[in-house]
Amino acid sequence: MPLLEIDNLTVSLFQDGTETPLVRDVSYSIEPGETLALVGESGSGKSVSSLAVMGLLSKALRVTSGTIKFDGRDLLSLSAEEMRKLRGRDISMVFQEPMTSLNPVRSIGAQIMESIEENLGLTRAQARARAIDLLKEVGVADAEQRIKQYPHHFSGGMRQRVMIAIALAADPKLIIADEPTTALDVTIQAQILDLMARICRDHGTALILITHNLGIVARYAQRVNVMYGGRIVESGAARAIYNAPRHPYTEGLLRSVPRLDQDRSIPLKPIQGSPADPFASISGCRFHPRCPYAAQVCRTEVPLFKDGLACHFPLSANTREAV
Amino acid sequence: MGALLRIEDLSVHFPVRKGLLQRQVAEVRAVESVTLSLNRGEAFGLVGESGCGKTTLARTVLRLVDPTSGAIWFDGKNVSALKGKALAPYRKQVAAIFQDPFSSLNPRMTAGQILSEVLHVHRYEGNIRDRVAELLSICGLAPRFADLYPHEMSGGQRQRVGIARALALDPELIVCDEAVSALDVSIQAQIINLLEELRVKFGLTYLFIGHDLSVVRHLCDRLAVMYLGRIMETGTSEELFGSPRHPYTKALIDAVPAPDPDGEGMREHVALAGEIPSPLNPPSGCVFHTRCPIAMDQCRTNVPPLTQLGGHHAAACFALENVRAPNPTKTSKGDLQ
Incomplete structure (x- = not known):
C-alpha cells in the first residue's frame, strides 16, 4: 500500500476575487522508503503541491478538489490540531534556506528538543540526550557543545544538518525536502544529499525531493515526476525518463543542461519562450506555446494524464531522432 | 592575438575594524597573489565555492575594488592605479553582467531608459534611439521592450536587457558574474547560447565567474579554480576536466x-x-x-x-x-x- 496517495489534487490561489489554479489535477503516490523527485521550473507547482500535503498552505491558497491520503488517513479531512500532531511526527519538511527556517534567538538544542518533546513525550533530559545523538548522526562534531549555540554560529551547511536533525527527531515516515541544497556550495551539497540518502535508507524513510537540478535527481531518486504549469507532464522511473523521455518538455529540459559527462562542444538546445505564467490563460496543453511538436489539438484540448504521461503526441524513438 | 587582460600577482585584502577608534583588528585576504591572463576573444572561467575570492577578483578587474598589491594590465596599460576621470576610457572598454537582473536594473526605468542612460553618460555620438533598438534586437528582444519596466519582464528577458546594457558601448571585455545562475534551466540555456553567439559575433572577451562547473566548462576555453583566495589549478577546459x-x-x-x-x-x-x-x-x-x-x-x-x-x-x-x-x-x- 502506498504511504502517500494524492488523487486529482487542485490547489488554487484566491486573490482579488479571482481564482488561479497553481496545481492542476495532480495525482501521484509514494511507497514507504522510496525516494521520489519532483522536478520543474518556477511556477510549476512543485512546492505548492507539497505544502498542501503538509497542510501548510497560506490563507490565500486552498485545495479546491482532490484527496491526499497518508497511511490510509484522509489528510484533507483532519482538523488543524490533528494535522499539527501529524507534522513532525509522521511527515516532516526540510526547506531551502535554513537560516529563515530556524529561530535565530533560540539555541539549536532548544529547537531540536522542542520537536522531540512535542512528538515523543520524553523528559527534558531524555530529549537532550536524543538531540545530541541526532546531531551526531547528521555529522555535527562536538554535539554536546554545539547544542548550546545559536543558528548564527553555524555555517549554511551545518544549519541544513540541524534542519535535517529536526526533521528526523520523531523518526517520521516521510520527509519532504524542498530544494534542500540549492543555497549551498557544490561540495557541501554533495555532503548533505549523501547524508539524507543514507538516513532515509537506514530509517526506511520515504523522501520527496523537490529540485530543479536534473543531476541531483539522477543521483538520488528512483522515480521522478516532471511538472510543468501546475501539472505532472511525465512520471516514471528515473532511468526510463532520462534515457527515453516521452514528453517534449522533459526532452527539452534534458537538452538544456550542459553536462560534464559529455563533449563540451555539443550545443545546448534550449526550450523557446518562458515557463508558463500561472496567471496567463493558456488553452489546451499548457506547454503548447513552447513545444516544437505542437499541433492543432494541443492548442484546444488538455492532454489527459495516462500511463505516466500527459501528451497528445508522445515522443518515440523515431520522433526523438528526427529532431 | 596577445593578452587583453593580465592580472599580475594581485592581492586584495579587506581590513576588519572594531571599536570606537576603528582599529584594524584583522584582515580578510579575499584574493592572494593571483596571476592570470586572458587572450583577446576567449572566454575565461573562474570557478570556486563561496568565499573563494572569485567575485572580489571580478570586482577588482572592474575597478570597483582597489587592489592591495599587484597590477592589472589591460591592452598594455596598467589600469590598477588609475583613479577618477582617468578611468573613464577603461570603463567604456570593460562591461559587466550580474547574477540578478532584478536588482541590477533600476526598477523605475524602462529598458529603453536604462540603455539610453549608459549611452548618454559616455557621450555616445550616434543616434541613441536607433542604438537602443539595435541593442534590443541583438539580444533577442522585440522593439516594444524599450517601453517595459523590469517588473513587466520575465527573468530571462531582464537578463537580456542586462546583456544589452553591457554591450551598449562596444566593450572589449565583459565580466559575467554568475550571469546565468538565477535563471530557470530552460532559460539558462537560452542565455548561455546568446552569450556564446555574441562573443563570436563581436569578438568579445569574457571573464566568466560561476559556481556551476558544467556551465563554466561549456562556455569557457580556459579556466582557473580558486579556493580561499588562491588559484589551485588552471588550464584549458579539456585539461582541467x-x-x-x-x-x-x-x-x-x-x-x-x-x-x-x-x-x-x-x-x-x-x-x-x-x-x-x-x-x-x-x-x-x-x-x-x-x-x-x-x-x-x-x-x-x-x-x-x-x-x-x-x-x-x-x-x-x-x-x-x-x-x-x-x-x-x-x-x-x-x-x-
Whole structure:
C-alpha cells in the first residue's frame, strides 16, 4: 500500500476575487522508503503541491478538489490540531534556506528538543540526550557543545544538518525536502544529499525531493515526476525518463543542461519562450506555446494524464531522432 | 592575438575594524597573489565555492575594488592605479553582467531608459534611439521592450536587457558574474547560447565567474579554480576536466551529479569532508590542507607554488610529483597522460 496517495489534487490561489489554479489535477503516490523527485521550473507547482500535503498552505491558497491520503488517513479531512500532531511526527519538511527556517534567538538544542518533546513525550533530559545523538548522526562534531549555540554560529551547511536533525527527531515516515541544497556550495551539497540518502535508507524513510537540478535527481531518486504549469507532464522511473523521455518538455529540459559527462562542444538546445505564467490563460496543453511538436489539438484540448504521461503526441524513438 | 587582460600577482585584502577608534583588528585576504591572463576573444572561467575570492577578483578587474598589491594590465596599460576621470576610457572598454537582473536594473526605468542612460553618460555620438533598438534586437528582444519596466519582464528577458546594457558601448571585455545562475534551466540555456553567439559575433572577451562547473566548462576555453583566495589549478577546459591534477578540482568535479541515472549508479563518489574555512582565518600552508584527502606534513606549513604541467595546465599542489620543491618553470614529464 502506498504511504502517500494524492488523487486529482487542485490547489488554487484566491486573490482579488479571482481564482488561479497553481496545481492542476495532480495525482501521484509514494511507497514507504522510496525516494521520489519532483522536478520543474518556477511556477510549476512543485512546492505548492507539497505544502498542501503538509497542510501548510497560506490563507490565500486552498485545495479546491482532490484527496491526499497518508497511511490510509484522509489528510484533507483532519482538523488543524490533528494535522499539527501529524507534522513532525509522521511527515516532516526540510526547506531551502535554513537560516529563515530556524529561530535565530533560540539555541539549536532548544529547537531540536522542542520537536522531540512535542512528538515523543520524553523528559527534558531524555530529549537532550536524543538531540545530541541526532546531531551526531547528521555529522555535527562536538554535539554536546554545539547544542548550546545559536543558528548564527553555524555555517549554511551545518544549519541544513540541524534542519535535517529536526526533521528526523520523531523518526517520521516521510520527509519532504524542498530544494534542500540549492543555497549551498557544490561540495557541501554533495555532503548533505549523501547524508539524507543514507538516513532515509537506514530509517526506511520515504523522501520527496523537490529540485530543479536534473543531476541531483539522477543521483538520488528512483522515480521522478516532471511538472510543468501546475501539472505532472511525465512520471516514471528515473532511468526510463532520462534515457527515453516521452514528453517534449522533459526532452527539452534534458537538452538544456550542459553536462560534464559529455563533449563540451555539443550545443545546448534550449526550450523557446518562458515557463508558463500561472496567471496567463493558456488553452489546451499548457506547454503548447513552447513545444516544437505542437499541433492543432494541443492548442484546444488538455492532454489527459495516462500511463505516466500527459501528451497528445508522445515522443518515440523515431520522433526523438528526427529532431 | 596577445593578452587583453593580465592580472599580475594581485592581492586584495579587506581590513576588519572594531571599536570606537576603528582599529584594524584583522584582515580578510579575499584574493592572494593571483596571476592570470586572458587572450583577446576567449572566454575565461573562474570557478570556486563561496568565499573563494572569485567575485572580489571580478570586482577588482572592474575597478570597483582597489587592489592591495599587484597590477592589472589591460591592452598594455596598467589600469590598477588609475583613479577618477582617468578611468573613464577603461570603463567604456570593460562591461559587466550580474547574477540578478532584478536588482541590477533600476526598477523605475524602462529598458529603453536604462540603455539610453549608459549611452548618454559616455557621450555616445550616434543616434541613441536607433542604438537602443539595435541593442534590443541583438539580444533577442522585440522593439516594444524599450517601453517595459523590469517588473513587466520575465527573468530571462531582464537578463537580456542586462546583456544589452553591457554591450551598449562596444566593450572589449565583459565580466559575467554568475550571469546565468538565477535563471530557470530552460532559460539558462537560452542565455548561455546568446552569450556564446555574441562573443563570436563581436569578438568579445569574457571573464566568466560561476559556481556551476558544467556551465563554466561549456562556455569557457580556459579556466582557473580558486579556493580561499588562491588559484589551485588552471588550464584549458579539456585539461582541467579531462585530467584534473589538484585534489580540490577532482573533488569539485566529483561533487557535480550528472543527469544520467545509469552513470550515477555506476559511479562511486566520495563527498569532500569538512567545511570551507573562514577567509578571516585561512589555514596555514596550503589553504586546502584542512579538507585535503592526501595532505602531507609540508602542506600544513608551506604554500605550494603553481607548477606548470605542460600546455596551459598548472596546479598548486605538493603531491603533483611527490617532490619536495617542484621547479615552477620546468614542465614535468611523463605524468601528463
